[in-house]
Every structure is written in structure tokens, then in C-alpha cells.
Amino acid sequence: MSLQRITFIISIVVVIYFTVLFSVNMIYDDQKPPVIIGVFVELLTIPMLLAVPVFLVISLVQLIREGFDYRSTYLYSFALLLIVTIFLMVMTISDAKVNKAPNVKVSDTTKAEQCTEAC
Secondary structure, three states: OOHHHHHHHHHHHHHHHHHHHHHHHHHOOOOOOOHHHHHHHHHHHHHHHHHHHHHHHHHHHHHHHHOOOOOOHHHHHHHHHHHHHHHHHHHHHHHHHHOOOOOOOOOOOOHHHHHHHHO
């Protein structure tokens, strides 16, 4: 198999994986997903996250090397992986805003001191 075909297939697999992962997270928003889904998520997320920048760079380098061609699968691989990268960045930022810890003021007294004073 050529590098062009491998890059294109892996970019499609990455897009499908993150689409399914996002869908599963939406379905099981308030409850815990089944164990088998958790196993696959834990096993596949890190390799998929590592594959995105690696194959993004490979597809960009190969696209530049062979010249910009609309029929090149490197162009489509690059576009797919760029969309996945932007999607992951947006989801990470929006998740950080939703799960932001409230501002907690630290007082001079510790909880133990507060308990002894109140008790």
C-alpha cells in the first residue's frame, strides 16, 4: 500500500472515531456508558490523538512536495484532519468553559478553625 492510501484511510478512520466518540458522549451525557465502550475509548483515544498531528503534517508535506492537485488524496486527508483538529480544539475550549471551577476565596482561617469556632 502506498503512503497516499495509508494517509487517506487513517484520516477517514480518525474522523469516524471522533464522530462516534462525540456521539457516544452526547448519548450518555448524564449517565455512565457501558464498560465495553469505556474500554475502547481508553484504548483508542491516545493513538487517535497522536495520529492527528502526525498525519496532518505528513499530508501537508506530501501535498507541497507533489504540487497542489485537486485529485490528490493528500489534499482530502489534510482537509479532513484539519477539520478534526479544529473540532477538537473547539470542543476542548467549550468543555473547559462549561466545567470551569467557581472562584473560591481563600480565607485566613482553615476549615478546622472554622469548625472549632462554630462547634
